[in-house]
Amino acid sequence: MKQKENITLSVKNVSKLYGDGCAYCAETDAVLDKNVCPECRTVHACRDVSFDLHSGEILGIVGESGSGKSTLMKMLYFDQEASRGSYHISDYDTSQSNVFGLSSQAKRQIRNEILGMVYQNPVYGLEMDFSSMSNIAEKLIAAGSRNVGEMTGTGDHFLDKVNIPLNRKFDPPINFSGGMQQRVQIAKALSNYPPVLLLDEVTTGLDLSVQADVLELIKEIQREMGISMVVVSHDLAIIRMLCDRTMVMLNGEVIEAGITDQILEDPQHAYTQQLVYSIL
Amino acid sequence: MLSVENITKSFTIHHLDQTRKAIGEINLHVNKGEFLGIVGRSGSGKSTILKSIYGTYMPEEGAIMYHSKENGPVNILEINDYELIRLRKTEIGYVSQFLKVMPRTTSLELVTESLLEMGESKEHALEKAKDALRHYDIPESLWDNYPNTFSGGEKLRLNIARATVKAPRLLLLDEPTASLDNDSKLKVREAIARLKADGTTLIGIFHDLEFMDGLCDSVFDMSDKALRYVQ
Ligand SMILES: Nc1ncnc2c1ncn2[C@@H]1O[C@H](COP(=O)(O)OP(=O)(O)O)[C@@H](O)[C@H]1O
Numbered sequence A: 001m002k003q004k005e006n007i008t009l010s011v012k013n014v015s016k017l018y019g020d021g022c023a024y025c026a027e028t029d030a031v032l033d034k035n036v037c038p039e040c041r042t043v044h045a046c047r048d049v050s051f052d053l054h055s056g057e058i059l060g061i062v063g064e065s066g067s068g069k070s071t072l073m074k075m076l077y078f079d080q081e082a083s084r085g086s087y088h089i090s091d092y093d094t095s096q097s098n099v100f101g102l103s104s105q106a107k108r109q110i111r112n113e114i115l116g117m118v119y120q121n122p123v124y125g126l127e128m129d130f131s132s133m134s135n136i137a138e139k140l141i142a143a144g145s146r147n148v149g150e151m152t153g154t155g156d157h158f159l160d161k162v163n164i165p166l167n168r169k170f171d172p173p174i175n176f177s178g179g180m181q182q183r184v185q186i187a188k189a190l191s192n193y194p195p196v197l198l199l200d201e202v203t204t205g206l207d208l209s210v211q212a213d214v215l216e217l218i219k220e221i222q223r224e225m226g227i228s229m230v231v232v233s234h235d236l237a238i239i240r241m242l243c244d245r246t247m248v249m250l251n252g253e254v255i256e257a258g259i260t261d262q263i264l265e266d267p268q269h270a271y272t273q274q275l276v277y278s279i280l
Numbered sequence B: 001m002l003s004v005e006n007i008t009k010s011f012t013i014h015h016l017d018q019t020r021k022a023i024g025e026i027n028l029h030v031n032k033g034e035f036l037g038i039v040g041r042s043g044s045g046k047s048t049i050l051k052s053i054y055g056t057y058m059p060e061e062g063a064i065m066y067h068s069k070e071n072g073p074v075n076i077l078e079i080n081d082y083e084l085i086r087l088r089k090t091e092i093g094y095v096s097q098f099l100k101v102m103p104r105t106t107s108l109e110l111v112t113e114s115l116l117e118m119g120e121s122k123e124h125a126l127e128k129a130k131d132a133l134r135h136y137d138i139p140e141s142l143w144d145n146y147p148n149t150f151s152g153g154e155k156l157r158l159n160i161a162r163a164t165v166k167a168p169r170l171l172l173l174d175e176p177t178a179s180l181d182n183d184s185k186l187k188v189r190e191a192i193a194r195l196k197a198d199g200t201t202l203i204g205i206f207h208d209l210e211f212m213d214g215l216c217d218s219v220f221d222m223s224d225k226a227l228r229y230v231q
């Protein structure tokens, strides 16, 4: 194929075990009790997950609670260490290094310069009792910014973009509604213009109309800034609206992946069919 | 331009422990700039053929050879996701009765975006989008509104505007006019005639194919799986 494929992230055979594993579950085709080894009780939160995220695309990850979606996102953001597998970022260096193996300083640099993360629970992404502006400044300082005027300019820009009234920019998120907290978290994650944004169930638990606001914001950001995104959701309607391609996870494994309309209209796996038919 | 070679598509429904064959051993082709109509009773597999060409369904047998502008002949059933996404953005369009909605995207943005995907400049895309909305009688007062507030006919016309505005090389039409009034149908016919004159290849399912008389070059009949040229 002539077209040069512009890969941003490439994840290969990534696994995460909670526990030491044993000879039985070390086999790749070992049958587990959901994601738990029947012999040693090790939790296989992610098993042999591989995918690429190309520049500008939105990849959806869908699956029931406990299927390993958050664990995967945390590994991508270095909140969790992977047990196995490799992770390459083409924007980082020109080398083919597996970024899982880098020093914690290098990982911090990747978090500051390449990745943005928005958690389902704003408590993990925000200092709840610092002002919204200081939350953004904190992120910008971590990314190397030292110019106060520039930082407040950027803060204003992104708070405005996510529709936080600027007369409330010095309020701490703890005083905000859930939808507003989520929007501040998105503003913070965007403030250093990361080429890749990771979104973990960011609309779960919000009212429907607030969900629509947040979804529109995400779509707009992608349209205007061309950011690549991984969108985790258990809600197929959200995946349908936002995602170019979709992966379906079950018990830590990717059971099906493809272009979103293929997954929704011609699901192959019994579990995906159950998910799809339940919303029709 | 496109040849469908011996495709078979079945659906396995796991919870019913059931496999149904939607189409079997279908062969058809369409030359560049021609309009192929597909006819057959409901449930005979017409939509399954179009969705297979668009890459939504993956037939378990056969090949779908498409002559791509960028990469020459490709088998739709074998190309990777990214290549298929690229073809859909720039070369192959699909319209059905159903409008794919996007959250809080106005009708003008919707049509404009479909042009931006093809790499048109912003101003150019906006102008073309406005022309298309005018052609399909979407009143200017609706351009900044969200399509979910539109009437059925307006939604359909918007859908067709969005797909035809980019003048794709290959346009797949799955009964897009099914619930339109006569005036709207004439508008669609006019747009199809114009696309055809500009060299677009078309494959269409129409309930009332006689409406396309004079535009249709060949017809594939599901009942005997035969492709016939019309004079
Ligand atoms: N710190 C932990 N210790 C042990 N098991 C964990 C831990 N964190 C997550 N798990 C388990 O890993 C599996 C995947 O969890 P998670 O990634 O949160 O799933 P999801 O986000 O899809 O709901 C679950 O079975 C969960 O109980």
Ligand SMILES: Nc1ncnc2c1ncn2[C@@H]1O[C@H](COP(=O)(O)OP(=O)(O)O)[C@@H](O)[C@H]1O
Pocket: A265, A266, B011, B020, B021, B022, B040, B041, B042, B043, B044, B045, B046, B047, B048, B049
């Ligand atoms: N996504 C699908 N899942 C299961 N069965 C399907 C699906 N799409 C089509 N079919 C079945 O395939 C057959 C042909 O359907 P279709 O191609 O829609 O026919 P037509 O467009 O000619 O009315 C029907 O029996 C239909 O139920």
Ligand SMILES: [Mg+2]
Pocket: A069, A070, A071, A201
């Ligand atoms: Mg989770």
Ligand SMILES: [Mg+2]
Pocket: B046, B047, B048
């Ligand atoms: Mg049909």
Ligand SMILES: [Zn+2]
Pocket: A021, A022, A023, A024, A025, A026, A037, A038, A039, A040, A041, A042
């Ligand atoms: Zn074990």
